[in-house]
Amino acid sequence: MLVYIIALAICAGSWYFYTYQSKGGGSTILLSLFSLGISVMFLVAGLLFSGAVGSQGATMTVAFLAILLFFNGICMLITALIQTSIRKVNEQ
Numbered sequence: 395m396l397v398y399i400i401a402l403a404i405c406a407g408s409w410y411f412y413t414y415q416s417k418g419g420g421s422t423i424l425l426s427l428f429s430l431g432i433s434v435m436f437l438v439a440g441l442l443f444s445g446a447v448g449s450q451g452a453t454m455t456v457a458f459l460a461i462l463l464f465f466n467g468i469c470m471l472i473t474a475l476i477q478t479s480i481r482k483v484n485e486q
Contacts, residue, residue, distance in 0.1 A: 412426070
Protein backbone atom coordinates (compact mmCIF):
# COMPACT_ATOMS: atom_id res chain seq x y z
CA MET A 395 0.00 0.00 0.00
CA LEU A 396 2.93 2.31 0.71
CA VAL A 397 4.18 2.02 -2.86
CA TYR A 398 0.79 3.10 -4.21
CA ILE A 399 0.74 6.14 -1.94
CA ILE A 400 4.28 7.13 -2.92
CA ALA A 401 3.52 6.73 -6.64
CA LEU A 402 0.32 8.76 -6.31
CA ALA A 403 2.17 11.48 -4.40
CA ILE A 404 4.89 11.61 -7.05
CA CYS A 405 2.33 11.82 -9.86
CA ALA A 406 0.16 14.47 -8.21
CA GLY A 407 3.14 16.45 -6.97
CA SER A 408 4.79 16.51 -10.37
CA TRP A 409 1.68 17.93 -12.03
CA TYR A 410 1.22 20.42 -9.17
CA PHE A 411 4.76 21.74 -9.61
CA TYR A 412 4.30 21.68 -13.38
CA THR A 413 1.29 24.01 -13.19
CA TYR A 414 3.12 26.15 -10.62
CA GLN A 415 6.09 26.54 -12.97
CA SER A 416 3.83 27.09 -15.93
CA LYS A 417 1.92 29.93 -14.24
CA GLY A 418 5.17 31.52 -13.09
CA GLY A 419 6.53 31.50 -16.62
CA GLY A 420 9.41 29.20 -15.74
CA SER A 421 10.84 26.33 -17.72
CA THR A 422 8.74 23.19 -17.49
CA ILE A 423 10.93 21.01 -19.71
CA LEU A 424 13.53 20.50 -16.96
CA LEU A 425 10.77 19.52 -14.57
CA SER A 426 9.48 17.02 -17.12
CA LEU A 427 12.90 15.48 -17.56
CA PHE A 428 13.28 15.31 -13.79
CA SER A 429 9.94 13.49 -13.64
CA LEU A 430 11.29 10.90 -16.09
CA GLY A 431 14.33 10.41 -13.85
CA ILE A 432 12.14 10.00 -10.78
CA SER A 433 10.39 7.03 -12.41
CA VAL A 434 13.73 5.27 -12.85
CA MET A 435 14.73 6.00 -9.26
CA PHE A 436 11.33 4.75 -8.09
CA LEU A 437 11.90 1.51 -9.98
CA VAL A 438 15.35 0.95 -8.49
CA ALA A 439 14.26 1.78 -4.94
CA GLY A 440 11.10 -0.29 -5.31
CA LEU A 441 12.98 -3.32 -6.58
CA LEU A 442 15.39 -3.07 -3.67
CA PHE A 443 12.43 -2.81 -1.30
CA SER A 444 10.62 -5.78 -2.83
CA GLY A 445 13.84 -7.78 -2.77
CA ALA A 446 14.24 -7.07 0.93
CA VAL A 447 10.64 -8.08 1.58
CA GLY A 448 10.96 -11.12 -0.68
CA SER A 449 7.67 -10.71 -2.49
CA GLN A 450 7.19 -11.30 -6.20
CA GLY A 451 3.88 -9.49 -6.09
CA ALA A 452 5.59 -6.38 -4.78
CA THR A 453 8.10 -6.60 -7.61
CA MET A 454 5.35 -6.70 -10.23
CA THR A 455 3.49 -3.86 -8.53
CA VAL A 456 6.58 -1.66 -8.37
CA ALA A 457 7.41 -2.37 -12.02
CA PHE A 458 3.85 -1.51 -13.10
CA LEU A 459 3.82 1.71 -11.08
CA ALA A 460 7.23 2.69 -12.45
CA ILE A 461 5.90 2.25 -15.98
CA LEU A 462 2.92 4.44 -15.13
CA LEU A 463 5.23 7.09 -13.67
CA PHE A 464 7.36 6.91 -16.81
CA PHE A 465 4.32 7.49 -19.02
CA ASN A 466 3.31 10.33 -16.70
CA GLY A 467 6.71 11.92 -17.35
CA ILE A 468 6.33 11.38 -21.10
CA CYS A 469 2.90 13.07 -21.04
CA MET A 470 4.37 15.94 -19.05
CA LEU A 471 7.24 16.31 -21.52
CA ILE A 472 4.88 16.31 -24.52
CA THR A 473 2.69 18.91 -22.79
CA ALA A 474 5.74 21.07 -22.06
CA LEU A 475 6.93 20.87 -25.66
CA ILE A 476 3.50 21.80 -27.00
CA GLN A 477 3.20 24.65 -24.52
CA THR A 478 6.65 25.96 -25.45
CA SER A 479 5.88 25.85 -29.16
CA ILE A 480 2.58 27.68 -28.61
CA ARG A 481 4.41 30.37 -26.63
CA LYS A 482 6.94 30.82 -29.44
CA VAL A 483 4.19 31.12 -32.04
CA ASN A 484 2.34 33.71 -29.93
CA GLU A 485 5.51 35.76 -29.48
CA GLN A 486 5.94 36.13 -33.25
